[in-house]
Amino acid sequence: MQAVILAAGEGKRVRPLTWSRPKAMIPVANRPIIEYTIDALIKNGIRDIIVVVGYRREQVTRFLNQLDLPIEVVVQEKQLGTAHALRQAESRITGDFLLLPGDNYIDAQSVAKIKDVKNAVLVKEHPSPSNFGVVTIRDGQVDSIVEKPDHAPSFLVSTGIYSFDKDFFRFIQGNDVTEAVSCVIDAGTGLSAVIADDWQDAIYPWDLLRLNQRLLRHLPAAREGTSSRHATILGPVQLGKGTTIGPNTVISGPVIIGSDCTIGPNCCILPNTSIGSRVTVEPLSLLGNAIVMDDTTISSHSRIVDSVIGERCTLADHTSTGSAKGILEIEGIPTRSEFGAILGDNVTSGSGARFRNCLIGNNVTLEGNRDVISRIIPDSSRVI
Structure with missing residues (x-):
């Protein structure tokens, strides 16, 4: 056939x-x-x-x-x-x-x-x-x-x-x-x-989070990377080659982390999180129920949950995403949604930025501690 x-x-x-x-x-x-x-x-x-x-x-x-x-x-x-x-x-x-x-x-x-x-x-x-x-x-x-x-x-x-x-x-x-x-x-x-x-x-970008949860459900544990003896890894977790997990970092599976990543120290990675390759998560940050694509940097003291982060994003310290209900216009149709943030590729956020139920386009720069709630930011925008 x-x-x-x-x-x-x-x-x-x-x-x-x-x-x-x-x-x-x-x-x-x-x-x-x-x-x-x-x-x-x-x-x-x-x-x-x-x-x-x-x-x-x-x-x-x-x-x-x-x-x-x-x-x-x-x-x-x-x-x-x-x-x-x-x-x-x-x-x-x-x-x-x-x-x-x-x-x-x-x-x-x-x-x-x-x-x-x-x-x-x-x-x-x-x-x-x-x-x-x-x-x-x-x-x-x-x-x-x-x-x-x-x-x-x-x-x-x-x-x-x-x-x-x-x-x-x-x-x-x-x-x-x-x-x-x-x-x-x-x-x-x-x-x-x-x-x-x-x-x-x-159907919509936030549906990828539910699909991610489904596909991580039967994830087998595999560790090619290295983790500090002071790190805690619980449940099914995959670590790619060249990835390092810093001391006092806690990872609760199912979690998959690609190759050549640097996580921690003092980070928390909660279940249903997929992290691509060459990703940096700086100290005192928390990730959960998230997809983070390749070559992205999440700076210290950040909280990224219920979100999809595209490639080559740079999120400054104290960046926060969190789930909220809202209505977004998708292809001209008002659509009910509930998630944190969907960020396209090459997004740069300023220190203290907060995202709730929003779509951020590609090549967007957000300066300062912006609050973005139930909004769509077009590609190549600069928010000051």
Whole structure:
């Protein structure tokens, strides 16, 4: 069996994190999201994999070339939709295939449940169904899929993961896979609904925190770095090569820390935290339920919780992030949110800055002890 992974999209609702990377390449638990999809396929013996790339395609291609797998890359020159992306791979498909989004997490057990079912879709209940294609079923067969309805008829949604044969291409008339699937249903061909065991999408950037928690849940302990004999490490913690943990630092897993990081002394790293490579966390700082990407510096006496921090950020001393409820306008739609802060790449904060329920764009400089609450700061802004 073949598999086609769609990794051509930008992920506009996950900005500012997708300014410099496609959504499929956002690191969660220190691995790009697409890698979890590939792992699920490999565990099911599926090695004939085609990946459709587009937005910032060089990043996806570079990553795939590092894998010890014969993955074929196909380019979608213009991002015109999911069905258009699939069309780019049509000439490479020889028979039955799985279609998967590259920016969702799916487990191997769910792939196992659908891979041998002809014409099927993986479905899962979701508390916010209107963000997805909402599915109604009858006697195990899909009755309808309605894309992002204002009033969802059920909590059952499509994961975007399908099992098709090559005959599916004759149903593609526009650029959207869901439209083609509706044509399959209308033609009476039949589409089976298979319940997924474990699946999650990150619709908004703060959803990455929940995905990070899920992926750290079964983290095995591994320590290539070094820690002071006066440091305390509890639970499953991974330390990358070249990383040093200073004295009197306490780390409570699950926590993953990449290579060549400097943590502490006198720091506290709480559960559900992922720290990339070459990150510095200066003394008397606390991190928890957070994603911190590569080459970022968090200065002393800082508190970073419920937040995603992009690459190459420099947060001055006494910087604080903390969860708060608010309403942010995402893609022109007022959206309820609850988190600390989402910082893009190359953000610089002044001493004593405080962030609550805010999106900070890329290349932003915030001077002094600013309070930023329930706001979106555009890219390249300077806040004085």
